Amino acid sequence: MSSQAELDKVIRSEYEAGFTTLVESDTLPPGLNEDIIRVISAKKEEPEWMLEWRLEAYRHWQEMPEPGWAHLNYPPVDYNSISYYSAPKSMEDRPQSLDEVDPELLETYKKLGIPLHEQEMLAGVAVDMVFDSVSVATTFKAKLAEAGVIFCSISEAIREHPELVRKYLGTVVPKGDNFFAGLNSAVFTDGSFVYIPKGVRCPMELSTYFRINEANTGQFERTLIIADEGSYVSYLEGCTAPQRDENQLHAAVVELVALPGAEIKYSTVQNWYPGDENGKGGIFNFVTKRGVAHDNAKISWTQVETGSAITWKYPSVVLRGDNSVGEFYSVALTRHAQQADTGTKMIHLGKNTKSTIVSKGISAGRSNNSYRGLVRMGPRAENARNFTQCDSLLLGDTCGAHTFPYIESKHPSATIEHEATTSKVSDDQLFLCRQRGIDPEKAISMIVNGFCKEVFKELPMEFAVEAGKLLEVSLEGAVG
Amino acid sequence: MSESLPEDLKRQALARAGQAPAEDGALSTLRRDSLAALQSADFPGRKSERWKYTSLHPLSDGHLQHAAQGAAPARLPVLSDYRIVMVNGHLDESQTRLPEGVSLRREAERLDGLSNPFALLNGAALNDAISLEVAPNTEVAEPLHVLMFAASDTPAHCHTRLEVLVNRGSRLTLIEHYEGHGAALTNAVTAIETRDNAQLTHYRLQSEAADSLHIGTLLFQQTGVSRIDSYQLMAGNRLRRNEVIALLDKSGAELAMNGIFVARGRTHVDNQLCVEHRVPDCTSNQIYRGLAGEKGKATLNGRIHIHRGASGTLAELSNKNLLLNPGAEINTKPELEIYNDDVKCAHGATVGQLDAAQQFYLRSRGIPAADAKRMLGLGFINELVMALPDENVAEWVRPWLAAELGQRPEAGEEAA
Numbered sequence: 028m029s030s031q032a033e034l035d036k037v038i039r040s041e042y043e044a045g046f047t048t049l050v051e052s053d054t055l056p057p058g059l060n061e062d063i064i065r066v067i068s069a070k071k072e073e074p075e076w077m078l079e080w081r082l083e084a085y086r087h088w089q090e091m092p093e094p095g096w097a098h099l100n101y102p103p104v105d106y107n108s109i110s111y112y113s114a115p116k117s118m119e120d121r122p123q124s125l126d127e128v129d130p131e132l133l134e135t136y137k138k139l140g141i142p143l144h145e146q147e148m149l150a151g152v153a154v155d156m157v158f159d160s161v162s163v164a165t166t167f168k169a170k171l172a173e174a175g176v177i178f179c180s181i182s183e184a185i186r187e188h189p190e191l192v193r194k195y196l197g198t199v200v201p202k203g204d205n206f207f208a209g210l211n212s213a214v215f216t217d218g219s220f221v222y223i224p225k226g227v228r229c230p231m232e233l234s235t236y237f238r239i240n241e242a243n244t245g246q247f248e249r250t251l252i253i254a255d256e257g258s259y260v261s262y263l264e265g266c267t268a269p270q271r272d273e274n275q276l277h278a279a280v281v282e283l284v285a286l287p288g289a290e291i292k293y294s295t296v297q298n299w300y301p302g303d304e305n306g307k308g309g310i311f312n313f314v315t316k317r318g319v320a321h322d323n324a325k326i327s328w329t330q331v332e333t334g335s336a337i338t339w340k341y342p343s344v345v346l347r348g349d350n351s352v353g354e355f356y357s358v359a360l361t362r363h364a365q366q367a368d369t370g371t372k373m374i375h376l377g378k379n380t381k382s383t384i385v386s387k388g389i390s391a392g393r394s395n396n397s398y399r400g401l402v403r404m405g406p407r408a409e410n411a412r413n414f415t416q417c418d419s420l421l422l423g424d425t426c427g428a429h430t431f432p433y434i435e436s437k438h439p440s441a442t443i444e445h446e447a448t449t450s451k452v453s454d455d456q457l458f459l460c461r462q463r464g465i466d467p468e469k470a471i472s473m474i475v476n477g478f479c480k481e482v483f484k485e486l487p488m489e490f491a492v493e494a495g496k497l498l499e500v501s502l503e504g505a506v507g
Numbered sequence: 508m509s510e511s512l513p514e515d516l517k518r519q520a521l522a523r524a525g526q527a528p529a530e531d532g533a534l535s536t537l538r539r540d541s542l543a544a545l546q547s548a549d550f551p552g553r554k555s556e557r558w559k560y561t562s563l564h565p566l567s568d569g570h571l572q573h574a575a576q577g578a579a580p581a582r583l584p585v586l587s588d589y590r591i592v593m594v595n596g597h598l599d600e601s602q603t604r605l606p607e608g609v610s611l612r613r614e615a616e617r618l619d620g621l622s623n624p625f626a627l628l629n630g631a632a633l634n635d636a637i638s639l640e641v642a643p644n645t646e647v648a649e650p651l652h653v654l655m656f657a658a659s660d661t662p663a664h665c666h667t668r669l670e671v672l673v674n675r676g677s678r679l680t681l682i683e684h685y686e687g688h689g690a691a692l693t694n695a696v697t698a699i700e701t702r703d704n705a706q707l708t709h710y711r712l713q714s715e716a717a718d719s720l721h722i723g724t725l726l727f728q729q730t731g732v733s734r735i736d737s738y739q740l741m742a743g744n745r746l747r748r749n750e751v752i753a754l755l756d757k758s759g760a761e762l763a764m765n766g767i768f769v770a771r772g773r774t775h776v777d778n779q780l781c782v783e784h785r786v787p788d789c790t791s792n793q794i795y796r797g798l799a800g801e802k803g804k805a806t807l808n809g810r811i812h813i814h815r816g817a818s819g820t821l822a823e824l825s826n827k828n829l830l831l832n833p834g835a836e837i838n839t840k841p842e843l844e845i846y847n848d849d850v851k852c853a854h855g856a857t858v859g860q861l862d863a864a865q866q867f868y869l870r871s872r873g874i875p876a877a878d879a880k881r882m883l884g885l886g887f888i889n890e891l892v893m894a895l896p897d898e899n900v901a902e903w904v905r906p907w908l909a910a911e912l913g914q915r916p917e918a919g920e921e922a923a
Contacts, residue, residue, distance in 0.1 A: 096556060098844075404858075406833065406834075419843075419845070421845065421847070421848035421850075422848060423848055424815070424816070424818060424847050424848050424849060425815070425846075426846075426848070427844070427845060427846045428843070428845045429842070429843060429844045429845060430841070430842060430843040430844075430854070431840065431842050432840060432841060432842075432856070433838070433840050434837075434838065434839045434840060434856055434858060435836070435837075435838045436828075436830055436836065436837045436838075436858040437833075437835075437836050438830070438833060439830035439831060439832050439833055439835065439860040440860055441830075441858070441859075441860075442857075442858070442859045442860075443856070443857060443858040443859070444855075444856075444857045445841070445854075445855060445856040445857065446853070446854070446855040446856075447841070447843060447853065447854050447855070448852065448853045449843060449845050449850065449851075449852040449853070450850075450851060450852075451848040451849060451850075
């Protein structure tokens with residue numbers, strides 16, 4: 028059956044179900060059922076196998092209970108009150124100029140030193156900012172194409188490179204992996220696809236920021252990065268500027284495949300709207316991120332998490348191949364009523380595998396910040412090695428900092444070391460700074476920056492500078 | 508059988524509790540309250556987070572259906588002149604010798620702080636209990652050895668209950684000692700309270716034979732400015748599960764817990780530690796060392812919970828583990844849950860193997876491989892053994908540990 032005929036059939040079936048104008052309309056009614064998934068798939072002009080995959084994920088998801096083990100407290104999410112597809116806002120619906128944007132947001136942009144036209148883009152102002160980006164993006168694309176790198180949206184990849192997508196999608200995070208990954212598998216509408224051919228070192232750092240063909244960041248993002256044998260790629264996700272989004276629930280899935288000898292470096296700065304002082308209106312961010320490292324491959328996750336009301340996120344590495352390496356560097360800052368339950372999993376399966384975990388948690392206000400990690404040495408993980416350090420810094424006596432490290436070893440030659448400390452900003456350090464005329468707020472921010480240095484040095488340079496600034500801004504007013 | 512194991516165990520437990528004599532002044536209140544709590548409690552299944560690494564499958568042999576009836580051997584270990592002996596959960600009065608200042612009553616009442624289903628079953632089905640009280644301002648010079656013996660040829664169980672109150676200004680050394688053999692399950696509950704200026708040195712020796720089972724709950728409650736030094740030594744057996752809960756309820760209280768656990772052959776050890784800092788300015792320090800060999804499986808979950816307002820807390824946990832060979836398994840999870848900034852907390856955990864260079868050094872000096880391994884294993888835990896303050900206990904511990912660390916038949920040959 029041709030795909031056109033298939034599409035027609037799907038459209039007809041929608042009609043029978045009563046959604047007369049669905050295909051024409053830009054936003055689906057709230058609710059989730061198989062018909063909605065069919066419409067999403069049709070809108071994305073997906074092949075039949077993709078629709079089947081989504082439906083299987085959806086059927087499985089319906090049987091799954093929502094996980095309750097995380098150290099998080101949030102009202103139950105009504106999955107039927109969410110609209111699972113909406114096209115980008117039209118120009119008329121958007122703020123017409125920066126004057127109409129929340130002044131608080133603009134203040135933050137100014138502090139972060141974001142250029143005016145980027146401020147407009149971030150705030151979703153209806154300006155034709157495409158000029159700039161298009162020219163940047165065009166030079167980008169030419170350079171990437173020369174190297175043979177594929178970098179496009181996941182929807183485009185499903186259409187243009189189905190053989191690659193079909194081979195790898197769901198191999199790292201299966202569609203029934205967990206509740207939120209299951210939901211994502213059924214309804215994802217956006218995300219990136221990257222393929223680096225054998226032996227190619229990607230000529231530039233790839234960033235979602237420049238992938239302008241899908242302007243608005245999706246609610247259910249799905250990213251798939253494949254680094255073929257001996258290749259290298261560094262990928263940046265998010266940006267330091269606070270992003271407003273009308274969707275409260277975010278459930279993203281990121282899959283990384285590092286084939287033998289490849290290296291993937293994945294850096295994230297997450298600064299979704301954290302809600303007001305009581306956490307009202309903030310984003311719920313439930314993310315499944317995982318990579319598989321084959322022989323001699325390396326996967327490195329670096330994250331700076333300062334946004335979202337709820338963060339549920341455990342970027343993991345399955346060290347499948349011998350001599351593979353996994354790294355996780357994280358700074359998580361929570362304030363007001365934010366709650367973060369984040370960490371990593373390092374699953375050592377191959378021989379001589381190595382992993383390093385450095386996690387820095389900073390909590391202020393009435394927030395709760397948990398590190399949850401798993402280090403597992405399988406029965407074949409000869410000479411495997413792990414080092415974990417997770418430190419927490421508490422600012423004030425109303426916040427919470429927690430550590431839940433799971434350590435499992437089934438091989439005697441594997442070595443695991445874990446250490447964690449919790450403390451406050453030392454009075455001595457604070458005194459030293461103040462004695463030299465540095466005001467308390469600045470002093471605290473310096474000390475916190477020092478606390479996070481180990482992680483920041485893993486970030487790409489510009490990102491690291493921005494992250495430092497972001498932390499400074501986020502800490503404002505957090506110190507009493 | 509359509510019933511799942513947890514449901515089946517609960518049914519057996521309730522049936523067992525129903526058989527306890529209804530009218531018995533000293534224990535009836537505890538029995539009634541525990542039974543009520545047990546009725547709404549669930550036995551853990553495989554998905555239960557706190558039982559992630561321990562399966563209750565060995566209990567499917569029906570241990571909860573029969574009471575242990577085996578006989579105690581004529582010679583029981585003697586670690587002190589003063590002692591209390593319980594056989595299969597019943598006090599053997601003929602062997603009881605109490606030091607001056609310590610009184611014994613056969614009753615039990617504590618329920619709060621004990622919420623796991625086995626501790627509730629213990630309360631609901633209890634036949635006998637020991638409640639000790641040290642009179643105020645009394646220094647008990649000699650240690651008190653409480654020996655709990657359990658034996659049965661067929662799957663069976665017994666409940667032991669020990670409640671201790673160390674009064675204001677008193678000092679006590681308590682040796683809580685579990686011995687036994689055969690398919691007997693000891694379901695033990697120990698609850699110890701210390702008042703102001705009390706000092707307790709506590710030993711918990713668990714050296715039942717490898718074919719027996721033990722599920723224990725130990726509760727410390729420091730209601731006064733007091734100090735507890737606890738030394739916990741345990742060998743793995745078919746199923747060993749220890750839940751230790753320490754409640755630091757008075758500012759200035761200090762707690763030190765040291766533990767050694769060894770899982771060899773096909774044995775299993777699971778430690779669940781929880782230290783609750785509920786008031787400011789308390790100190791807790793925990794050091795645990797674990798070894799697993801052959802098909803042994805050892806688990807430690809060490810939780811430190813610092814409540815809001817508990818400023819000035821110092822809390823530390825260190826857990827180092829050795830895996831002796833492939834096939835053995837160690838799982839450890841040191842947890843911190845902190846709701847206050849003015850605290851100093853740290854935990855560390857390691858899992859590794861005997862150092863190859865050290866083994867080579869010993870072997871190059873003519874020491875056989877097996878001896879070298881045993882010596883290095885002992886060296887790994889010697890820090891804790893050296894710290895044992897009571898010489899009688901240390902003398903008992905050394906040969907016991909040497910035997911535990913000694914050469915074992917290859918994995919799989921260990922008879923159950």
